Amino acid sequence: MKNIIVYDFDKTIYKKETSLSFLFFYIKKHPLSIFLILKSLIKISFLFNKFSLKNVKNIFFEFIKNNKNIDKDIKDFWQSQDKFFFPYFFEEIKENKKEADYLVLISASPDFLLNKIYKKLGFDVLISTRYDKNYHIIGENCKGVEKVNRLNEVFKEYKMLSFYSDSLSDLPLYDLSINKFYINKNGEKHKGIPKKNGLVDKWK
CATH class of the missing domain: 3.40.50.1000 (HAD superfamily/HAD-like)
Incomplete structure (x- = not known):
């Protein structure tokens, strides 16, 4: 026991909220990512009242799929969050x-x-x-x-x-x-x- x-x-x-905080951090660090993020948010806006949170979360992080330096971005994110x-x-x-x-x-x-x-x-x-x-x-x-x-x-x-x-x-x-x-x-x-x-x- x-x-x-x-x-x-x-x-x-x-x-x-961790996911939203990371989203805003990511936009600030990678301004051009806003176009991919807007694409995801448009999809989410259609799903919000129709599907589960799981389905929405499956779309939410599409903007980082092709980021080969995501581990560094996550590390930098947490280093900025101490306060x-x-x-x-x-x-x-x-x-x-x-x-x-x-x-x-x-x-x-x-x-x-x-x-x-x-x-x-x-x-x-x-x-x-x-x-x-x-x-x-x-x-x-x-x-x-x-x-x-x-x-x-x-x-x-x-x-x-x-x-x-x-x-x-x-x-x-x-x-x-x-x-x-x-x-x-x-x-x-x-x-x-x-x-x-x-x-x-x-x-x-």
């Missing part, structure tokens, strides 16, 4: 390390973005939405119950000592945790679970 502590990422540790992490987290994770066998970062954000940062933040395990080399989702979007499914793939037997999130969409994980914490929009930690979802959280 492994003792684990689990964190969501966007708006729990990181103040913003957007909530201060509470860095002291909290120091205490977490004393309590748990494994610290787990679990997120609906793309694996190819988070796998460049999770170890630096102090996590042992990353569970996130998996993408193939064409930037299409493998399996399901890592959200809601799917987060529990993915966690169960990694750990056969575990006790979740604490879980941190900003969103009610993570209720399946809150239900498994002994200690429950929610992070408000100001980056303040509170005991319990969030009171409501945001707009994106309501979309499956």
Whole structure:
């Protein structure tokens, strides 16, 4: 039996939405990419009310398909984001390390973005939405119950000592945790679970 502590990422540790933040960073660094991005956004505008978030996310990253230097762009992106992490987290994770066998970062954000940062933040395990080399989702979007499914793939037997999130969409994980914490929009930690979802959280 492994003792684990689990964190969501966007708006729990990181103040913003990872995918959107990377998009804006990418446009600034590669201005001509705006034409490919607009093409993707036009497709998304037709799908937004008709299909799942997974289908939209399969289109979202088309603009980086042919970028041979994407790893460097992702590295540069994270180097520019230090000021957007909530201060509470860095002291909290120091205490977490004393309590748990494994610290787990679990997120609906793309694996190819988070796998460049999770170890630096102090996590042992990353569970996130998996993408193939064409930037299409493998399996399901890592959200809601799917987060529990993915966690169960990694750990056969575990006790979740604490879980941190900003969103009610993570209720399946809150239900498994002994200690429950929610992070408000100001980056303040509170005991319990969030009171409501945001707009994106309501979309499956």
